[in-house]
Amino acid sequence: MTKDLKKIATNLLLHINGGIGKCIMATAVIRSYKAANPDSKVVVVSGYPEVFVNNPDVHKNFPFATAYLWQDYYGQPSWNVSAHDPYMEQHWIKNDKVHLIDIWCGMLGVESVQKTPLLYFSGPEVDELTAMIKTDKPLMVVQSTGGGNPAARSWTRNPPPSEFEEFISTFKDTHFVLHLCLPETPALVNCHQRLETLNRRQAMCLIHYAAEFVGIDSFGQHARAANPSAGPTVIFFPLAESVDKLGYRLNTFKNLVPTSEVQNLLKGHQDYYATVFKLSIENASDNCPVPVGTRWFQFGPTIEHISGDRYGIKANP
Numbered sequence: 238m239t240k241d242l243k244k245i246a247t248n249l250l251l252h253i254n255g256g257i258g259k260c261i262m263a264t265a266v267i268r269s270y271k272a273a274n275p276d277s278k279v280v281v282v283s284g285y286p287e288v289f290v291n292n293p294d295v296h297k298n299f300p301f302a303t304a305y306l307w308q309d310y311y312g313q314p315s316w317n318v319s320a321h322d323p324y325m326e327q328h329w330i331k332n333d334k335v336h337l338i339d340i341w342c343g344m345l346g347v348e349s350v351q352k353t354p355l356l357y358f359s360g361p362e363v364d365e366l367t368a369m370i371k372t373d374k375p376l377m378v379v380q381s382t383g384g385g386n387p388a389a390r391s392w393t394r395n396p397p398p399s400e401f402e403e404f405i406s407t408f409k410d411t412h413f414v415l416h417l418c419l420p421e422t423p424a425l426v427n428c429h430q431r432l433e434t435l436n437r438r439q440a441m442c443l444i445h446y447a448a449e450f451v452g453i454d455s456f457g458q459h460a461r462a463a464n465p466s467a468g469p470t471v472i473f474f475p476l477a478e479s480v481d482k483l484g485y486r487l488n489t490f491k492n493l494v495p496t497s498e499v500q501n502l503l504k505g506h507q508d509y510y511a512t513v514f515k516l517s518i519e520n521a522s523d524n525c526p527v528p529v530g531t532r533w534f535q536f537g538p539t540i541e542h543i544s545g546d547r548y549g550i551k552a553n554p
Contacts, residue, residue: 247277249345250310252320253284257437258383258456258483259337260288261354261463266341267294268351280310287438291357319345334481353485354463358442366443372413378447379405379416381425383455392525395453396473396493400534402427404471405451417443417457454479462487473534476503495533502527 249270253263260283267279271294278296281289282303289298299306310316323329323341342349370376381401383394395401406427408414416428417440424431435443444450444460451471452458458472462485470490474480477494484492495503506526527533 247274248279248316249274249277250280250282250316250318252282252318254320254322255284255324256456257285257288258459260285261356261441261456261459262338263341264288264292264294264355264463265338265349265351265353266345267292268355269338269342269349270294270345270347272350273347280316282306282310285437287436288356288441290438291359292355293357294355329482332478332482334478336481337483353465353487354459356441356445356460356463358445362438362442363446366439366446370415370443374411374413375448377408377412377414377449377451378444379414379425379428380444380450380452380455380457381416381418382422383453383457392527393476394455396475397533398423400532401425401473404534404536412449415447454483458484462490475533493534493536496535499527499531499533502531 251263251267253260263281263283267281270279271277279294280297280299281295282299282301283289284301286298286300289295292298311318321344323337323344326340326344327333328335328340328343329337336349336352338352339349381395381398402425405414405425409427409429413430414428416422416425416431417435418431418433420433422431422433432443441456441460444452444457445464445467447468449469450457450461450467451473452461453473454475458470461467461470467487467489470487472484472490472492474484474492474494477500480486480492480494484490486492494500503526
């Protein structure tokens with residue numbers, strides 16, 4: 238095989254099933270793949286093509302319904318196809334302390350050299366959001382639910398509403414607290430504004446550049462981690478193991494996990510491992526093993542928050 242043919246053989250079609258957070262994480266995987274195969278091309282097929290817009294590591298980017306993908310890519314011998322789900326790899330199933338990005342890179346046979354996602358926004362995209370949101374206080378963006386159904390209350394993903402509200406209430410006088418949500422997302426009483434009209438790319442951009450961010454173990458934390466200059470960030474993790482498997486230990490991040498009492502209650506319940514780590518977080522039952530009234534989180538000291546020298550959103554210089 239000639240050198241040129243070897244280069245062609247490393248071209249990758251990455252087929253991504255799953256949510257937008259998984260697609261954002263995939264940008265780190267793609268960067269690691271390109272680092273190992275700099276002359277190869279990467280084509281992405283996913284349900285969230287807006288994640289990969291302007292990405293210099295992606296040769297082409299398609300939604301699932303695009304015509305002729307099989308003829309042009311899947312069936313071509315010059316393209317390797319990866320459509321395997323990293324959630325079904327043994328490290329994830331066995332609940333090993335290995336991040337999903339590292340698992341995914343291992344499946345592709347490359348070293349995981351990029352540990353955080355990568356997003357690329359244009360100046361007009363940032364300007365549009367800046368013009369939309371006017372405030373004389375530091376902007377704190379809040380994401381309170383995740384998953385395919387924002388109206389659902391999943392104990393595996395969403396923190397108790399009363400405790401989330403309690404945390405947000407400490408900032409309502411010092412910050413402009415904006416709730417990033419969909420129309421069906423349950424309301425938060427301690428926010429100054431609900432923002433329901435953004436498309437997905439605008440939502441990612443807002444989280445990426447906001448002065449501060451409070452969210453849950455979902456797409457918001459991945460969009461936030463893609464900004465190396467991001468300000469204070471607080472992420473609630475109802476499942477403590479998710480910090481090592483899905484989260485980021487960055488200097489500006491504070492990862493809140495349940496108390497030891499709650500963690501012990503969760504680990505002693507059959508649904509904890511049988512659903513969350515073997516099937517997927519979306520299939521966890523509604524049978525929460527933590528009794529009503531039990532406190533999940535102790536906030537403790539927070540990271541240093543912005544007191545007024547930065548407002549709205551601000552792109553990297």
